[in-house]
Amino acid sequence: MWKEEINGIGERFAEAYSIPKDVVANATLLHMIGKSEIFLENFKGIISYTCHEILVKGHDCKYCISGNGLMIAYYSNEDMKISGQIQEVKIIRG
């Protein structure tokens, strides 16, 4: 509960001072190009990986990317790129 409140304050602060929200609220940045490429930044790591589903751990939630022939084009300390036939991007809270 208190985490959400802090995030709320952070978001308002970011809006007020025009600062990127992902920096202030420590949020994961997802950048999708069409339906075949997705870039992720500011995440914690991979929880599971199959060619149909990739589960990525964010700071306060999980991101489930499902599709066909999913492949991690690169995986580095800063970001990662997933390519393949993406069908669904799901946020799992908690």
Next chain:
Amino acid sequence: MQNKWTWYVKGYLTIRLHGDYVERFFNMCRMHDIFLWNIKKEEKDFYCSIAAKDYFETIPLLKKTKTRANVIHKNGIPFYVPFMKKRVLFFMSLILCLAMLYLVTDYIWAIEFIGNLQISNEELEDFLEEEHIFYGMKKEALDCEATEKRLRSCFPIVTWTSIYFEGTKLYVEVKENEKTEPVIEEIQGTNLVATEAGTITSIITRNGVPKVKIGDVVEIGQVLVDGSVPIYDEAQSIIDYQIYNADADVTIQTQMTYREQLERTHPLIQYTGNEHKSIFMEAFGYHIESPVLGRGFQGCERITQKHQVCLLENLYLPIYYGNICEKEYHLQYLEYSEEEMKNLLNDNFEKFILCLHEKGVQIIEKNVKIKKYNKGMELNANLSVIKPTGEEVEITEIIPGTDKKE
């Protein structure tokens, strides 16, 4: 992220991973700043690419996550070093060849003229020679724009020109004035002088003052039409001279001689049918020719076909190749009969007469004699002809005319 070529230069591995905690291994790699790419899963195994130098750093992580790794493929230049070590000479010559190619492409090795119809290739070649543009010169040394300007000023008929390179070839592209309007010449002032000695038979003056009349006997170099026209005042005395280019149709009756000797014995080339073919190569002033067995014809005709090496359409190199064909012949000396000699001399004389007719020369009288001499026969002809005369010569001094207008 570094690009594909950087990884290729540094060397990278394609590995297969198997285990229950491979995702954890990926996360640990990430925490240790080990870059992974092309991660994919096929059945139970994971495949990924990793930099060769990072692979040894992953060994403790593999142990910790109980993951088994197999190297599937080694890629990149570092893995070719042992292969290259065994073939040092090959790679050295390859590098040398590339270096030579790089050096050679800085020079001009071919020149082509485009669009010249009235100006001949030889004239353009002469112009380039004057401009010190030649095969084998450095491209940098050529100032295309300045040369274009000079080309336009040198050939007034050229309305547009472009000098450019494609590979090692220099293109000289010109556009000539298609309308054949006569170029207005600046009046410099010229006299018309006689080119032969003889008697004037007709004179029609367009410009200038005629200095001779029909029936006058003239010498070579004598002024026929004067380009300086006197201007008279009201008292009919000369106050000044106006300078023109003298122009007139003048014909002169003069004598011409024709003499031709024909020797009785004449050589005739007879091919034996023996021929030798060889190939050759030329580079940087060196000529290498394939040896031919039995070479050594005393008399032979040599036909050479030469080609320049050209890469990728326009990259001409200073290397030439081709073939040489030598055909053996013997010289056989034959003798003409008197009849043949007479016919030949007469034929040649007829051709000469025809040539004179084409030039507008009218023959009034001809005296032809054929006589024998110790080696053969000769034809002597004296012709009395009426032909156009007059050559433009620049006015150096004004010939004083009469003070009073006639």
